[in-house]
Amino acid sequence: MSTSRRPSKDVIQMDSFNASPVSSIRKGNSGFRNNSSTSNKSDDSTIYNRQEQQGGGSKYLHDDSDLSNDANGQVGKGLQRNLEARHLTMISLGGTIGTGLFLASGSSIATAGPGFSQVAYSLIGSMVYCFMSSLGEMTTYLPITGSINAYGTRFFDPALGFMLGWVYWFSWSVTLATELVASSLIISYWVPTETCPGWVWAMVFIVVLTSLNLTSVKAYGETEYWLSLIKVLAVFVFVIVGFLYIGGAIGTQAPGELKPGPEIFNLDPFHGGFSALFSIFLNAGFSFQGAELVGIAAGETKNPRKNVPRAIRQVFWRILMFYVLTILIIGMTIPYNDPELANTDGSIESSPFTRVFLRAGITIGGDIMNAVILVAVLSAGNSGLYASSRALHTLSQEGNAPKFFGYVNQYGVPVYCVAATALVGCLAFIVSLPQIGQGQAYDWLLALASTTGFIAWLGIAFSHIRFRMAYKAQGRSLDDLPFVSKLYPFGPIYTIVICMIILLGQGYTAFAPFSIKMFLSAYVTLPFIAILYFGNKFWCKTKILRLVDVDLDTGRSFVEYDDEDAADGEKENWWKRFVNFLF
Template identity: 80%
Template sequence: MTKDKIEMDSYSESGAPAAEAIDHKDQPVSDDPEKATQTPQVGEGLQRNLQARHLTMISLGGTIGTGLFLASGVSINVAGPGYSMVAYCLIGTMVFCFMSSLGEMATYLPITGSINAYGTRFFDPALGFMLGWVYWFSWSITLATELVAAGLIISYWIPVETCPGWVWALVFIVVLTSLNLTTVKAYGETEYWLSLIKVLAVIVFIIVGFLYIGGAVGTRIEGAPKPGTGVFNMGPFHGGFVGLFSIFLNAGFSFQGAELVGIAAGETKNPRKNVPRAIRQVFWRILMFYVLTILIIGMTIPYNDEALANTGGSIKSSPFTRVFVQAGISIGGDIMNAVILVAVLSAGNSGLYASSRALHTLSKEGNAPRFLGYVNRWGVPVYCVLATSLIGCLAFIVSLPQIGQGEAYNWLLSLASTTGFIAWLGIAFSHIRFRMAYKAQGRVLSDLPFISNLYPFGPIYTIVVCVVILIGQGYTAFSPFDIKSFLSAYVTLPFVFILYFGNKFWAKTKILKLVDVDLDTGRSFLDTVVPVMDSESEKNMKKPSVVKRVMANVF
């Protein structure tokens, strides 16, 4: 055992920790405690091959997608830039709260499929059953949403009359499925570079946007309000309370994917160190990107511009593309559309990864067909990936011209948003139960590798916001009553109760007593050997350059 090895992580998702420290590089996340330290066999378990930079970009890549590039324009059109800022900031603070809760649990128990695993472990197996299937459905629908958006983006260059959207959906689902059938390390590397392209594009957009608002680039459009205060003051708060409340789902959909840190914790090297780091970095970067982009769009394009509504499902209405064109960078429209296509595929890639891992956990818990628990020699749950891809094929149907691309996209977005809020609600509730069980078993809080300083306010705030939005987000459908709006807003909620109480009745599950909650299986332990570094060694350590430190903080 080397001195510089300070952390030992169990590779078992359901077994006891290994007896001694081992190198994580090529070891599996075994589902059998007796095989945790043996040579991995085909189908034995997932592998910890994701590095810190992979973990950060996976979470970042899952959130920067159609929610930012397309749905942001719809939000501004409905509620104006002022209320849009309020909605995105409110959801952003709520995301910060549940991310802090997830960080505490995922650092202590870095297990794959943590969204449903924590519900099973800390409260009731029926809760884990419900959360797992809801989360799987949420990301499966998100995958379909991204595929529809990809078809819309391609129509910017190739009209649907020449090549229908379902053809591109078929092409992209094959590409994404192939990526997810490779090793998790290859997936992480691919997602890292795709996400890096998106981040760089958003940074360039922010710079160009501010230059255009300041008059440094572009030519003012004749008859249009002056960029900056002239546009923003047209109506920053449009639609009143109804307008504000109606865009919460859009804002929530935009932030979905931040929780991927917890999903990927079971396949991450050194989760005790890398998970908290990724959570802190991802939240602030996402919040910065969203607040600044909403501000720029709101000061560049009038809120009543019909193109922002995206009613026709045309990618030409993307506010990002519009800003580049108005700034006088005509080729910027093509470049931005290419970036948006990368963003959509990246978000779909992350969605396929997240949903397949949730389905794998359901199988290992006995809540899904057993064959879905199969994992090949590269640590990939093959059948889970293929099953999720089949649901993504829903995009083939909804992207048909007979149904209407724009309307289908809005329906899928609403379904994905609603189920996403339910998953966040489950994270917050699981954290409360985790803390209660931790205290009931006489454990010391200071022993946690990462402590959420927002407890108990954070999870309570998350629960309140999620419940209010889930119950009230469809109230506009009642005056006058609109059956389509009502179904898109509330069709998911009855299934939540059916899944929970149905499983409770069928499997005869019981709510766990706090003293019986398992807080040890799969836990991350510290090695007893702590490295000692003398002052001379510290002095000789090469510090990173200023450029590297800046790049590390940005990316």
């Protein structure tokens, strides 16, 4: 379990100073000054600039000096902290509750039975909690935008940050194209392609999503909040309807059908043996991807020391509840051997959610779930465009991408990064069209992007280990951390082991019998990762940082509280606390 630490009542404010190179940081020298006379509770932070010289080339650590806001959150010269706690929570939920839950959960039960499905999703959920706890510790101490690659650069080797940044950007860019394809298919449920081609709807959606992301980070956060809220409410309704149907309060049972509940669940709960469990274990991992968006958004969040831990603590159990309860209900209402449960064609008619609604007597279940899945697709595309644009912005700030990508307009939006990501997403979508090579090139792009989420999780876990080692080597106390991961070192080690098993074992079906196409599809990402890391290391002559040289100061943010904050929380009405608990 993780805990957040409340700083002392005395307010600490950091003055700007001319930061020395990273190599000048030594054990016991934090470079901070106490100046309580200039403190301001409404000010999130005053942050440093630092320049690092490596291998004769100029490498810049991520510069978040433009994130120091006044009380109104307006700076006009860089990214702005305008995301609130509720935005941050829903951003993480929006990246993980999607088509993987609404459609793929049924195929998992059909493959391995409801018992093994519970095991697989619970194991992956525990791993998600571990790396989220690691991410929470780092992001509350250093709440910087694009933290996934920034931490790799900061705590280990600039080449690692280079690799993680480009891999993460590519993954979400191609994912954006995937969501465009899905949106066009979903719309065809109501509007046949003969009436309006699917690519027209895809273009409409990419224009809408791009416009939202170009407006301001607050517009993105507000949109994501409501889209994710619709998905969360849909899951809550499904859970309630499912339990009412299992209890016999609603719905009718056809003659000869098994009674919903243990009778259906116990048909063959552990179907298919270990190989089936392992196959859905991989699928469950992909379903949870997107939880790390909390770290990406932390650099643009108000009061990150308070809001990031709150979002991380709340998000995990909600996601775990959604997946575990959902799979339990599906496994107790639809037999695992139901031919439509596998959903091999991905059609909405065979969605397990839709079938449970229909069994419960809700005849418009298909239309409802189609609308919810469309919302899920748009939410994932919205989050993907945001995450990839911030990763590209961070790469530019570090000197690993063209300098013009570092430009931020007066509304705090890296416009060129958003435009470049949207363009790549459009190109990948065009490649996916049947008229362009039957979509084969797109299939390879999707194979390249499919495993990169696990690479990002590996990067988080490894960066956390390096962060703690450097923190200890420089003589700093854990009592000074605003949020401490109590799972260290088990948490990051467990995350690394599970991710490595998934990355190396995902193509096991290609070996019996051996299939070169399936083998390349499963493992084509790994050589590209090696090329990115070692290529940058050779070209830029980067070096693995010594622990005493790791920069633990640049971008550090102090957000101090006093007893008034606690008093404000105690004054909240019970219904407000209940709403905050749920959403």
